[in-house]
Amino acid sequence: MPQPILIAGAGIGGLASALALAKHGRSCRIFERRATVAEDGAGIQISPNGVKVLRALGVADDIAARVGTPDAILVHDAKTGTRLQSLPLGHWINQRHGAPYWVAHRADLHAVLYDRARRSPEISIETGVTLLSALTTDEQVSVISSNGLAYTGAALIAADGVRSTLRARHFDASPVRATGLSAARAVIPMRDFPLAWAQRNTGVWMMPSAHIVHYPVRGGTDIAMVVIFPDPTGGDSWSEPFSADQMDALPLPVCRELRDCLRASTQWRRWSLVTRNPLDTWVHGRTALLGDAAHAMLPFLAQGAVMALEDAWTLAACIGASKAHIPEGLVSYQSQRLARSARVVKTAARNGQIYHLSGLAATARNASLRWLSGARVMAAYDWLYGHEIAHP
């Protein structure tokens, strides 16, 4: 029997990697730092390139009843409430790329991946174990954990998130960088949300240095809302309670109807948005980075988890094809993923700049958004959403 693949982290990237590797007959041991496997956060957008991976993993049907499939992204000026653009999703994007654009509660996506992994005979999940460092030999990798134990396997996949310990240990010791922005997130019962059109559409509201996004989740019974705002106190906070008074006190120039949406929740949580230096190497011996550990990105293109899904599928295909030569498989994985993920990281950052424009630049942006056709704007993302995954 070949040695198992060791995986650090039971987030979306780690779980998807294990499921994809199991499809190639590889056994996996996932180690999760937390005592329980769970997902914080609120909503998640899963574009067609991500849905294709979920289908290939065999879990798309398990989550389909819990997702929303918005008709369009309706883009607004937050201050005036003016609708600037309608970007087609729904039937249009499904036809164009052969898969829908889903929006979901992130706990639902995570639970589906976790349940499938738990039921898979090839996968074991050990909680309360933090992996710290790895040593590669010709035959295997030995990994040291915080409980003082060593584990051996054929490879180590570091899917341990933006604050990755393994990345710091073996690739780049520089710490995460604050962006000066935070995200406040909430999930709001649809009946309490003042905008009827929000049940069938994603809403984006742009304003200087900030923006707001909402979309329907849990089969349309709830709305997930995220507010991105300047936050010099950001620091390193992660899923911190954020009160309705704190939300009300944010100096956001929003129209009355958007203010009413913000007041529909009293249960916000705040994440400071951090990033890391881009890397041009994700592989060291038998260790490979994956997901946010490899390519942390700002959430302004809604692609971080989707890229982790794509990574997972490609990684497993490369390991599957490499047979006994796993380090070569890891190098092949890196070469297939580096340029695409770097492009996504840059596009996400650029999106944020456009959302957050002020003054004359914002006026020009709004005018061109009104003038362009929504289908044409979306077609500019064909390279992203139309990505095809390889089938073994």
Ligand SMILES: Cc1cc2nc3c(=O)[nH]c(=O)nc-3n(C[C@H](O)[C@H](O)[C@H](O)COP(=O)(O)OP(=O)(O)OC[C@H]3O[C@@H](n4cnc5c(N)ncnc54)[C@H](O)[C@@H]3O)c2cc1C
């Ligand atoms: C506000 C916001 C909105 C977003 N919206 C979207 C969206 O709409 N669509 C989208 O695709 N993406 C979105 N993202 C990005 C997405 O959340 C991340 O890219 C994705 O969760 C990364 O998954 P991951 O598995 O790489 O890392 P994580 O989800 O961070 O998982 C890492 C796991 O590893 C564990 N761990 C950490 N260190 C160790 C260790 N040393 N040993 C063992 N275990 C360890 C952690 O406890 C965790 O469970 C958003 C992000 C933010 C902040």
